[in-house]
Amino acid sequence: MRIPPMFLALAFAAAGLSSGLAPPQTQAARAVPTAESTHRRGDTALQQAAQFEHQVTGVTVSERGRIFVNFPRWTEDSPVSVAELMKDGSLRPYPNEQWNAWRNVRRDEVDPSDHWVCVQSVVADGRGSVWVVDPAAPAVDGMEAHGTGPQYAYDLVKQALRLETDRGQALREATMACRKGGTLSVLGVYGLIDKFPMGVIMNKGMTVRSAQQHGQAYMERLLAHAQKGELNPAYLATHRFSLEDGPRGYDMFKYKKDGCVRAVFAP
Numbered sequence: 001m002r003i004p005p006m007f008l009a010l011a012f013a014a015a016g017l018s019s020g021l022a023p024p025q026t027q028a029a030r031a032v033p034t035a036e037s038t039h040r041r042g043d044t045a046l047q048q049a050a051q052f053e054h055q056v057t058g059v060t061v062s063e064r065g066r067i068f069v070n071f072p073r074w075t076e077d078s079p080v081s082v083a084e085l086m087k088d089g090s091l092r093p094y095p096n097e098q099w100n101a102w103r104n105v106r107r108d109e110v111d112p113s114d115h116w117v118c119v120q121s122v123v124a125d126g127r128g129s130v131w132v133v134d135p136a137a138p139a140v141d142g143m144e145a146h147g148t149g150p151q152y153a154y155d156l157v158k159q160a161l162r163l164e165t166d167r168g169q170a171l172r173e174a175t176m177a178c179r180k181g182g183t184l185s186v187l188g189v190y191g192l193i194d195k196f197p198m199g200v201i202m203n204k205g206m207t208v209r210s211a212q213q214h215g216q217a218y219m220e221r222l223l224a225h226a227q228k229g230e231l232n233p234a235y236l237a238t239h240r241f242s243l244e245d246g247p248r249g250y251d252m253f254k255y256k257k258d259g260c261v262r263a264v265f266a267p
Contacts, residue, residue, distance in 0.1 A: 165191035
């Protein structure tokens with residue numbers, strides 16, 4: 001069964017956050033144990049709260065201090081998609097185990113309409129709700145935007161002809177729905193799209209922000225931490241290959257065979 005591309009924005013009501021912790025669930029994942037460390041830069045203190053075995057793309061803190069994280073299933077089949085970070089460092093599936101029961105390898109057995117599939121972001125709005133954005137595109141399979149009508153058919157045709165790489169339905173709708181003087185935050189990874197309402201952005205005086213991580217801005221700082229022994233990225237290099245084994249290495253990385261997290265190639 002192929003997952004129909006969709007864009008989910010689900011909110012849990014205030015009662016879900018303000019009524020205390022959810023019922024106890026079996027811990028599906030756990031933060032990597034790490035010694036607490038604090039780094040200071042001027043008057044600012046940076047304290048490490050947790051370290052994880054899987055890629056994290058969203059961290060948010062509620063108004064009551066509860067920490068939520070999400071793990072996308074782009075390149076690895078994470079055992080939990082949305083979780084609350086507990087005080088003892090454990091991860092509690094949120095809102096429960098059932099919503100986190102999806103696995104890429106079980107895609108033909110699990111209904112994507114009532115499970116987290118490939119969560120990209122979590123945001124606590126400070127008013128009792130946690131918003132979860134799920135493009136439902138595990139292993140980067142399928143597009144984020146889905147729609148109806150002539151414009152959607154137009155996107156499908158252009159995409160089939162390789163005249164555009166992405167369907168811009170969700171981005172167009174977000175642009176049209178944004179208030180005057182508002183901010184349009186683009187979380188998705190877009191390439192070439194057509195019929196983008198730039199005139200609407202101009203007339204509304206909107207601000208457009210993207211969410212790509214600025215690697216070059218943080219590279220010097222991260223390298224300095226690694227040189228001092230405060231960060232150890234070695235655990236990411238799970239598999240090493242010669243250049244001649246490049247095709248096999250890329251195949252293992254893409255399909256996450258043998259628990260491959262990152263493949264390193266050496267001449």
